[in-house]
Amino acid sequence: MFTLEARTLPSVRAMWLAPLAALLLTLLGGSVLFAAFGHAPLQALSVYFLQPLASVYGIGEWLLKATPLAVCGLGLALGFRAKVWNIGADGQFTLGAICAGGLAIACDGFIDAESLWIAPAMALAGIAGGMMWAALPAWLRTRYGSSEILSSLMLAYVAPLLLGWLVNGPWRDPAGFNFPQSIQFADAALLAPLHEGARVTLAFPVALVLAGLLCFVQRYTYAGFRLQVSGEAPLAARHAGYSQRAAVWIAMLTGGACAGFAGYAEVAGPLGQLQPSVSPGYGFTAIIVAFVGRLDPRGVVLAALLLSLLALGGEAAQMTLDLPAAISGVFQGGLLCALLACDTFVHYRLRRVYRKPAAHTS
Amino acid sequence: MFSPRRRQLLQFAAATPLAAAFASVPRPARAAFPKPELPLKVGYVYVSPIGDAGWTYQHDLGRKAVEASFGDKVMIKVIESVSEGADAERVIREFASSGYGLVFATSFGYMNPLLRVAKQFPKGIFEHATGYRQAPNVGIYAARYYEARYLTGILAGRMSKSGVAGYVAAFPIPEVVMGINAFMLGMKSVNPQAQVKVIWVNAWFDPGKEREAAATLVAQGADVLTQHTDSTAVVQTAEDKGAYAIGYHSDMSKYGPKAHLSAATHHWEGYYRRVVQQVLDGSWAPDNVWGGIKDGMVGLAPLHPAVPAEVGALVATKKQDIIDGRLLPFQGPLFDQAGRQVIGAGAKLTDDELLKMNYYVEGVVGQMPK
Amino acid sequence: MSLSGWLPILAGVLAAATPLLIAALGELIAEKSGVLNLGVEGMMLVGALTAFAVASGGAGYAAGALAGALAGVGLAALFAWLTLNCLASQVACGLAITMLGSGLSAYAGRDYVSRTLDGMALIPLGGGFGFDPLIVTGLLLTVLVWYFLQRSRAGLVLRAVGESPATAHALGLPVRCIRWAAVLFGGACAGLAGAYLAIDYTPMWVEGLSAGRGWIALALVVFAGWRPGRTLLGAWLYGGVGILQFHAQALGIAVPAQFLGMLPYLATIVVLTLIARDPLTQRRHTPASLGQPWHPHA
Structure with a gap:
């Protein structure tokens, strides 16, 4: 019989070994799965993990897909450290897209190639939109004490309906044959690709800078310290006079701002217009990203890259190996469960419990 | 993935002013798309799982008909459940850059991503179901x-x-x-x-x-x-x-x-066979097809x-x-x-x-x- | 409208509410023990496929429903192991479980999409009336869950664990075992709700059959303020709004679909706020340790 025992300090060795163990487990499981389909496991795994990165374009796509996950995940991780559970990043992402896109549509008549102000204005609008959608649960939590987990989740379902109404009605492209989508944004309103022919935009380096900034805030600033204390030891925080309300507001607004920016980067980047659905669940996947990244900004970026690679690998497996799309879902879900399980050993160690210690002395 | 909704296809085509505006790019000479090397690689992009009935299932019947008719001359791959967002462009481009000479994209929402890819791969041939924008290497098709x-x-x-x-x-x-x-x-x-x-x-x-x-x-x-x-x-x-x-x-x-008295059915077999034949013959040119019962669609x-x-x-x-x-x-x-x-x-x-x-x-x- | 006009509407509301009700009751028990399981949608899908596979394989509807519930239990066990034994985040694990459940059911169910199945037969009451066994199961389950939580000693223990696991542990209660049981019960209910969709309501199997009902069930638990009776009312309300707006449409009344779609979610937020405003109600019904991992040696 084994039991878990809390470590006084997180184990550095386990920190490195846990993801490796999870990966190993998944690779083993994946091999069995692929072998069951009649594919050589090694070849299948290389299709899954290496083929997507075989070209510059592929690498660009990898970073592009990781960007919204990383940006949303970074904002969420900060909140989760303070034990503020914002799980509505998907709605904040959509609101960011709506506000940024709305600005581009409203200004379409009078912007030209010289209008350098439009891109930052849209970014700010996106951030404001995301913050607005996050402010509501923050206000309900601080004013009435209602759980932000649930109110932010509910708002995540309201946002796409709002977007659906906008693109079906007031923002529908007049020349678009009554299809529910907006006009395509003017070139000045779009984020230029980082590399000729690729699609990854400035938003990815912004994500990296953001990760660095959050690392700094968490480690070296008083505000970061207070946030962490109010998460890990709420009583101590209260004793020290740190405001719990401030922690909630900071955590929610940061999460909302990040998700809103990611929404902006998506519509001003690969989409280039508003359509009835702008997020295939980025905000939800970002929650997993935040935890797989252990709520550490560096880890979050790595986790976002991993999940993005899995999605790309799923497409490569369909194209090269004729594996059905559903198999990727199984593979991804399995890997996530393995990662979450293995991470236990960072904070806990296994200890053998002897039911009858006297009888079993060795 | 977590979305309770699933968007799908829409429909469109024909000699619309917009389509005409794009089509008025001077039509390329016939030789613009020479006979391809065999086997011709053909990619299909579906918006939903294939299933057993419905929009994508009918397209897949068309895909199977092409396979049955052309045998070794074609090599077909399918990617299903591709959402109509940022993923679509990558999937279409992945086909184009891996030597797929012909790509069928079977949902309205693929229109703009497809046009962007088509511009980058002028030698590839693209066919878009139910859209309204054409290009020198993009044909559009739908049915009445x-x-x-x-x-x-x-x-x-x-x-x-x-x-x-x-x-x-x-x-x-x-x-x-x-x-x-x-x-x-x-x-x-x-x-x-x-x-x-x-x-x-x-x-x-x-x-x-x-x-x-x-x-x-x-x-x-x-x-x-x-x-x-x-x-x-x-x-x-x-x-x-x-x-x-x-x-x-x-x-x-x-x-x-x-209960089932009859059904209004879609048939893409004939159209897909025709397009593949044209591409194999080197006679393909972008077209705007809105076929009805007469055309067997x-x-x-x-x-x-x-x-x-x-x-x-x-x-x-x-x-x-x-x-x-x-x-x-x-x-x-x-x-x-x-x-x-x-x-x-x-x-x-x-x-x-x-x-x-x-x-x-x-x-x-x-x-x-x- | 005459009685004969209302009857089909009432029957429709009852039927539409059933999958929401069953899944929500299961989640309610899990949440009362302090565990937030966001994997309901995934467990529903796995339950739906398993039930359909068993029932369409000729084993009968009862076996199908049972198998669906067991499949839900299976996935819930993985969730329980991850969150209760490995102490991983409940929110992240719930989402991962939904991913896994959707993927598993989509993959394993590919051969079942072309199969057909007749809906479950009604149990006749005479006079041309009858009742659907699973709808009745949902209603009975409501009573059982209410009795369990409000009147039984075991229910009291469960609530104590959800309120303060540390105190419960100090009293010598097996906190982890109780939470395991609550999560497994939640999984069985989600699986059964999926089974109802697949072998009784629609009846069919297709990828993504539950179409977001698992998420609505989650909202419903909160909307009901963690009370079984209100869960029933809430499920009827959710189901009823859907059915009534269809009737309104068919009568030619314009319905603002998007705004109507927002209604359940906004209503949940309002109720959540109302509960939270009154500290006494909140203390009485909201499980205080919801979503927080707990470990005896932590």
């Missing part, structure tokens, strides 16, 4: 589903005792509205008092909701049901409730052995044995009339729901007017969501 809808309307009008049909619809885009109106006009042509009650479920795919809507329509007196959504739930509900059903996309008789599933021979004969005659061009479903005089005349006797709706249709014709019950 409304022709079959009109015929199934006649069938419904003759088989219904109450004179009320129920229509479960997904989203109010012109393709869906066109189908409702054609069905109404067909029904009215045999029963001037006929009504079509419409329920919008706001989802392409939600079998539970589709069933609820169908049951509601039966409760409100409809005894023939049809749908423009992507599951077989409406046909199954009709079977349960003892009503008649008319399938859509695919022949759904298996799901309603007693739309059809009727076999009629149920319970349909009287005389009704079957009527439907067959009308079908021949449509094929010969003697009958146009949207022929004047045409009145909208409020009784206003849309076009006068002898006039007909142009393709352009059809493709933008956003009103109900007389006899449809319900209000179009705005």
Whole structure:
């Protein structure tokens, strides 16, 4: 019989070994799965993990897909450290897209190639939109004490309906044959690709800078310290006079701002217009990203890259190996469960419990 | 993945001003796309899983027909469940950059991503279903589903005792509205008092909701049901409730052995074979195809044995009339729901007017969501 | 409208509410023990497929429903192991479980999409009336859950664990075992709700059959303020709004679909706020340790 025992300090060795163990487990499981389909496991795994990165374009796509996950995940991780559970990043992402896109549509008549102000204005609008959608649960939590987990989740379902109404009605492209989508944004309103022919935009380096900034805030600033204390030891925080309300507001607004920016980067980047659905669940996947990244900004970026690679690998497996799309879902879900399980050993160690210690002395 | 919704295809095409504007790029000389090396690699991009019936299933039947006809000369790959967002462009580009000379993208939302990829790969050939923008290496295709809808309307009008049909619809885009109106006009042509009650479920795919809507329509007196959504739930509900059903996309008789009168079906086999042949011959040029029953792109599933021979004969005659061009479903005089005349006797709706249709014709019950 | 006009509407509302009700009751028990399981949608899908596979394989509807519930239990066990034994985040694990459940059911269910199945037969009451066994199961389950939570000693223990696991542990209660049981019960209910969709309501199997009902069930638990009776009312309300708006549409009344779609979620937020405003109600009904991992040696 084994039991878990809390470590006084997180184990550095386990920190490195846990993801490796999870990966190993998944690779083993994946091999069995692929072998069951009649594919050589090694070849299948290389299709899954290496083929997507075989070209510059592929690498660009990898970073592009990781960007919204990383940006949303970074904002969420900060909140989760303070034990503020914002799980509505998907709605904040959509609101960011709506506000940024709305600005581009409203200004379409009078912007030209010289209008350098439009891109930052849209970014700010996106951030404001995301913050607005996050402010509501923050206000309900601080004013009435209602759980932000649930109110932010509910708002995540309201946002796409709002977007659906906008693109079906007031923002529908007049020349678009009554299809529910907006006009395509003017070139000045779009984020230029980082590399000729690729699609990854400035938003990815912004994500990296953001990760660095959050690392700094968490480690070296008083505000970061207070946030962490109010998460890990709420009583101590209260004793020290740190405001719990401030922690909630900071955590929610940061999460909302990040998700809103990611929404902006998506519509001003690969989409280039508003359509009835702008997020295939980025905000939800970002929650997993935040935890797989252990709520550490560096880890979050790595986790976002991993999940993005899995999605790309799923497409490569369909194209090269004729594996059905559903198999990727199984593979991804399995890997996530393995990662979450293995991470236990960072904070806990296994200890053998002897039911009858006297009888079993060795 | 976590979205309860699933967006899907829409529909479009034809000589529209916009399409014309893009098509007015001077047509390339025939030699622009020389004979490809064999085997020709062909990619299909689907918006949903293939399943057993519905929009994507019919496209996949077309894909299989190509495989059967061309054997070793083609090598086909499919990517299913590609969402109509940032992923679509990557998947299409992945095909283009891996030497796929021909890519079929089968959903409206792939339009802009496809055009961007096509621009980067001028030597690749792209075919987009249901869009309205062309390019020198992008052809567009769709079918006149409304022709079959009109015929199934006649069938419904003759088989219904109450004179009320129920229509479960997904989203109010012109393709869906066109189908409702054609069905109404067909029904009215045999029963001037006929009504079509419409329920919008706001989802392409939600079998539970589709069933609820169908049951509601039966409760409100409809005894023939049809749908423009992507599951077989409406046909199954009709079977349960003892009503008649008319399938859509695919022949759904298996799901309603007693109920399924017929179905307005899509057929891409002939079109896909033709395009692949053209590409193999080096004779492909971008085109804008909006084919109807005459072209074999739309059809009727076999009629149920319970349909009287005389009704079957009527439907067959009308079908021949449509094929010969003697009958146009949207022929004047045409009145909208409020009784206003849309076009006068002898006039007909142009393709352009059809493709933008956003009103109900007389006899449809319900209000179009705005 | 006459009685005969209302009857089909009432029957429709009852039927539409059933999957929401069953899944929500299961989640309610799990949440009362302090565990937030966001994997309901995934467990529903796995339950739906398993039930359909068993029932369409000729084993009968009862076996199908049971198998669906067991499949839900299976996935819930993985969730319980991850969150209760490995102490991983409940929110992240719930989402991962939904991913896994959707993927598993989509993959394993590919051969079942073309199969057909007749809906479950009603149990006749005479006079042309009858009742659907699973709908009745949902209603009975409501009573059982209410009795369990409000009147039984075991229910009191469960609530104590959800309120303060540390105190419960100090009293010598097996906190982890109780939470395991609550999560497994939640999984069984989610699986059964999926089974109802697949073998009774629609009846069919297709990828993504539940179409977001698992998420609505989650909202419903909160909307009901963690009370079984209100869960029933809430499920009827959710189901009823859907059915009534279809009737309104067919009668020719314009329905603003998008705004109507927002209604359940907004209503949940309002109720959540109302509960939270009154500290006494909140203390009485909201499980205080919801979503927080707990470990005896932590």
